[in-house]
Amino acid sequence: MRTPIPRFLAAFAALLLLAACGGGGQAGQGGAAAGPPQRGGSITVLELNSFAGAWPSGLDPATNTTGGANLSQMNAIFGGLFALTADEDGGNARVVPELASGYELADGDRTIRITIRDGVKFSDGTPFDAEAVAFNFRRNITSTCTCAPRWPLAEQNGISVEGNSVVLRFTRPYGAVINSMVVSNVNWIASPTALQRMGPEQFKITPVGAGPFKVVSNQLSSELKLTRNENYFKPGLPYLDNLTFKSVGGDQPAYQAILAGQAHAYEGMNTTPLIEQAQANKQLTVTIQPPTSPYLIQLNTKTAPFDNQKAREAVYYATNVDAIRKGLFKDWYPAAQTFTGPGGLFHHDTIDGYRTYDPDKARALVAELGGLTVDLGTLKSYVAEQVMTALQSQWEAVGIKTTIHSDQLNALIGNFNSNKWQAMLQTAGAWDPAAGVGVGFRFAATSSFSGVSDPALDDLLNQAAATVDPATRETLYLQAGKRISDNAYAPYILAFAPANVTAAGVHGPGLTTKIPPVLVNTGVLWDQVWTSR
Amino acid sequence: MGPGLDEPVTAIGAPRRLPGPLASPALRLVARRLLTAVPIVLGVSVLTFAVLSLIPGDTAQLLLGPEATPEQIAALNQQMGLDRPAVVRYLDWLGGAVTGDLGNSLVSGQPVTDELGSRLAVSGELVGLAFVLSLGLAIPVALIAARRPNRLTDRVSMLVSITGLSLANYVLALLLVLVFAVQLAVFPAIGFVPLEQGLGANLHSLFLPALAIAFPLFCFYTRFLRGDLVDQLHGEDYITTARAKGIGPWQVLLRHAFRNSAFGLITVVGLNLGTMIGATVIIEQIFALPGIGQMLLSAINSRDFVVVQACVVVFAVVAVAANLLTDLLYAVLDPRIRYGDG
Numbered sequence: 056m057r058t059p060i061p062r063f064l065a066a067f068a069a070l071l072l073l074a075a076c077g078g079g080g081q082a083g084q085g086g087a088a089a090g091p092p093q094r095g096g097s098i099t100v101l102e103l104n105s106f107a108g109a110w111p112s113g114l115d116p117a118t119n120t121t122g123g124a125n126l127s128q129m130n131a132i133f134g135g136l137f138a139l140t141a142d143e144d145g146g147n148a149r150v151v152p153e154l155a156s157g158y159e160l161a162d163g164d165r166t167i168r169i170t171i172r173d174g175v176k177f178s179d180g181t182p183f184d185a186e187a188v189a190f191n192f193r194r195n196i197t198s199t200c201t202c203a204p205r206w207p208l209a210e211q212n213g214i215s216v217e218g219n220s221v222v223l224r225f226t227r228p229y230g231a232v233i234n235s236m237v238v239s240n241v242n243w244i245a246s247p248t249a250l251q252r253m254g255p256e257q258f259k260i261t262p263v264g265a266g267p268f269k270v271v272s273n274q275l276s277s278e279l280k281l282t283r284n285e286n287y288f289k290p291g292l293p294y295l296d297n298l299t300f301k302s303v304g305g306d307q308p309a310y311q312a313i314l315a316g317q318a319h320a321y322e323g324m325n326t327t328p329l330i331e332q333a334q335a336n337k338q339l340t341v342t343i344q345p346p347t348s349p350y351l352i353q354l355n356t357k358t359a360p361f362d363n364q365k366a367r368e369a370v371y372y373a374t375n376v377d378a379i380r381k382g383l384f385k386d387w388y389p390a391a392q393t394f395t396g397p398g399g400l401f402h403h404d405t406i407d408g409y410r411t412y413d414p415d416k417a418r419a420l421v422a423e424l425g426g427l428t429v430d431l432g433t434l435k436s437y438v439a440e441q442v443m444t445a446l447q448s449q450w451e452a453v454g455i456k457t458t459i460h461s462d463q464l465n466a467l468i469g470n471f472n473s474n475k476w477q478a479m480l481q482t483a484g485a486w487d488p489a490a491g492v493g494v495g496f497r498f499a500a501t502s503s504f505s506g507v508s509d510p511a512l513d514d515l516l517n518q519a520a521a522t523v524d525p526a527t528r529e530t531l532y533l534q535a536g537k538r539i540s541d542n543a544y545a546p547y548i549l550a551f552a553p554a555n556v557t558a559a560g561v562h563g564p565g566l567t568t569k570i571p572p573v574l575v576n577t578g579v580l581w582d583q584v585w586t587s588r
Numbered sequence: 589m590g591p592g593l594d595e596p597v598t599a600i601g602a603p604r605r606l607p608g609p610l611a612s613p614a615l616r617l618v619a620r621r622l623l624t625a626v627p628i629v630l631g632v633s634v635l636t637f638a639v640l641s642l643i644p645g646d647t648a649q650l651l652l653g654p655e656a657t658p659e660q661i662a663a664l665n666q667q668m669g670l671d672r673p674a675v676v677r678y679l680d681w682l683g684g685a686v687t688g689d690l691g692n693s694l695v696s697g698q699p700v701t702d703e704l705g706s707r708l709a710v711s712g713e714l715v716g717l718a719f720v721l722s723l724g725l726a727i728p729v730a731l732i733a734a735r736r737p738n739r740l741t742d743r744v745s746m747l748v749s750i751t752g753l754s755l756a757n758y759v760l761a762l763l764l765v766l767v768f769a770v771q772l773a774v775f776p777a778i779g780f781v782p783l784e785q786g787l788g789a790n791l792h793s794l795f796l797p798a799l800a801i802a803f804p805l806f807c808f809y810t811r812f813l814r815g816d817l818v819d820q821l822h823g824e825d826y827i828t829t830a831r832a833k834g835i836g837p838w839q840v841l842l843r844h845a846f847r848n849s850a851f852g853l854i855t856v857v858g859l860n861l862g863t864m865i866g867a868t869v870i871i872e873q874i875f876a877l878p879g880i881g882q883m884l885l886s887a888i889n890s891r892d893f894v895v896v897q898a899c900v901v902v903f904a905v906v907a908v909a910a911n912l913l914t915d916l917l918y919a920v921l922d923p924r925i926r927y928g929d930g
Contacts, residue, residue, distance in 0.1 A: 104885075109889065109890065111695040111890045112695045113696055120664075199648075199656070199664045199667075200652070201656055259697070274878055277882060301779070301876050302876060303778065303873075304870075304873030304874050304876070305874070308761075308762065308777070308778065308874045308875070311762065311765045311766060311769065312765075312777040312778040314770045315770045315773065316773070317769070317776050317778050317779055468649055
C-alpha cells in the first residue's frame, strides 16, 4: 500500500531535477559486470516503506504476512529450493533447483518428487534435509500469507518424505507447481531446530535459514542487518561480507541516499523523472526489469455501464496507448494487448482483432449509447496515477464523462468487495500466468477482484494451469487472450516493470542484470551480488 | 483592597493553605495538572480507538493482501482478537495500559513497550535537537534584528523568515540532503548513529533531519520575537524609564524587553510542539530514522491499532508534559506569579 508521502516526494522530484547533480553521460546499462566478481565488502539496499520495506510481522516464512513483498529479505536469509534465473538480458528465463537438486512429475502431473541437495546445512549448523523441508511445507501451507501456495493436496499422504525427497500428491494435475514455487513461502525453508530453540516470537525476528546470509539484527520495517553465512552450500559464495536492508520513505530520498553514498542499491523505482535522471548519471546503473504484468483497465461486466459490450468497446477505441507510452514514459514500456509481458512466459505482442485507438468509432458508440459516464479508480502509485489522468483526458475527448480517484489498498479492496465499481486501472498476470497473482486473479469468475464471469474463459485458464507442456499452455493462453479481446473485457495499456538503481561498482543477477519480476520486484540472487567499492 | 507590591498575585481568588508539601504553589500546580492529565490522556485514547475503529478496512485483509479468502481473513481476525466487540478490546487494552503494558503489536506479536523505548529515544533526540536549534538560532537573530529595526540585518532576517515559513518540511529536507549530503557530502543522507557509538557521530547523523524540523520553527520564532521586541522597545514606558536611567541599549534589550517578550515566546513554543511531533513523522521517513514517527506510520499502514494507540498516547503524554513545563516556566521567569487553586 502506498502512503501519501512517497506521492508528495514523487511530485517534488521533478522540481529537484533542475538543481540536482548528475551531468550528461551514457544511460546506465546494468548487467555488464566489470571484471571477475570480488569477495568481501558490504552494501546497503533500500526498499520502499510501503511495499518491500515493510515487514511488520517479521521474517518467519510461516508467519510473515507480507512475504510476497519481502522477496529480497527472505531470499537473502533462506535462499530457495528453486530460483528464477535468466540470461543477462532477461531472456531464457527459467526456474532452476537451488537447495533442491531436482524434481520429477509423475502420475499424470498429480505427484511431484522434490529431491533435496545432499550435505547442506542451515546457518546454525543443523542438517538441511527432506524432513526439515516437509516440516516447513506443512507449516507454511497453513500460513495466512497470500504467498502460501494453493496446492490441491490429497487428504491422505499429501506431503510425505521418501529418503532425501519430499513427495507432494495432488488431487488433480498441477503443472505450474514448480513455477509457482518461486513466489511462495514454501520456497523458504527455516531451521526447525532453531525455531524450537527460540520459539516462534523470537524466530520471526532472528530467523535461521540455509541462505547466503544470516541475521545480525532486525528492527521490523526499519533495518535488517545480515552477515555472510559461512555454512552456505555454494563454495566461495556469497561474495558480500555484509548486506543491510533499510526501509526508506520514497523514490526521491532513496535516490539521494545513493548519490550521497549512504546506500548502494534501491529496488523498485518507478518515478519516471528520477529514472531518467539516474540513467544520465555515470555513477549509477539503472536496470529496468523485463515486464511481466501489464497495466489494464478492468471493466466490471456484472453491472452498468459495462454490462453492455458497446460501452466496453467505446473504452477500447477511446484509449490511445501510444500517446501514453511515448508522452509519459519515453517509450520505455511496450504496448500490451493481453495479460503477458515480454519478460514472461507465453508472451504475444498482439492479439488478432484487438480493438486499437479509433476516436471516431468511440464517439459513434458513445452517441449510440446516449452518453457514457465512467468512474475510474486505481491504487495510489506514481505510474498508475499518471496513466489514469491521461485516460481521463483521452476519454473526455470522445465524450465519455470520467471521474477518477486513486485509493489506498484498503479502500480499493472495499470497492472491489462492494461490486459497485465500474473501471479499475490495475496490473494483471505474472511471469507464469498461473503462478502467484496470475491472470485468474483479474479474470476468473471466482476471484473477488475480477469483473468477468465467463465459464469458457475459466475453463481455458484452468486447463492452462493444469498442464506441463509449454506448447499446449501457450495455445490455451493465446485462446484466453483472444476471448478477452473479442468480448472487450479489459483494454490493456502497457507492460510496466520497475527499475533497480545501483551505485557504480555494485553488480549482481537481478540487481544489475535482468530477471523477470516474480512479484512486482525481481528475485535478486543475493549470493552472487558483489561490490568492487 | 488590592494586594501590596510585594504580596503574591493570585490568578483566581485567594490560595487555599494546604498542609505539607502541597503548600508550595508550584507543587500544587503540578499535582493539579497531573490530575487533569489523566482524563485528557484517557480521552485521547478513547478518541483514537474510536477513530481507528471507524476507519474502513480490515487489519487482517490488509495484512493478507487482496488475494485473501474470507476464511483466511476470519482466521487471522480471530487470531488477533479482532473478532471481539470494540468496547471489550478497548477495556482490555486500557487494563494493560494502566499497569504499563501497552499490549502486543497485532502484526508482529511483539510487546509494544519493547520497541517504544528505543524508538522514543531516537525521536526524543531528534525533537530535542530541533528544539535547541530553532530557539538557539531564533533568539540571537531576533535580538540583533530588533536592536536596529529596518536595517539590513533586520530585513535579511525577515526575508529568510518569510522564505522559511513558506517551505514545507519535506521539501526542505530533500533540499538539505541535496546540498549537504549529495553535493557537499558533509552530512549523511539517511540513517541514525546511536549515542553509544559516540556523541559526535550521533549528532552528525541527526543534524540534517533536526534542521529540517527546526528551520521553519526558527523562522516563526524569529518573526514573532522580533516583532514583540520592537513593540516593547518602542512603546513601553518601562523601557523609556530604563533608558532614562542610563542603562545601555543591549542591557535594556536583554534584561527588560527580552524578559517580557519571553512569556509570549514560551507560549508559542509550547503551542508548536504538535507541529514538531507531526514533522518528525515525515522527516523520519525521509531520513530513514528508526523513531516513533516511522513506527506510527508503519502501524497506520498495516492497521496495527495497538501500536497506533500506544504512539498517540505517548504523544498525548508528551504534549501534556510540555504544557505543564510551559506553565512552570512562567513562574520561574516571574516570581510574582502565583497560581490559585480555583
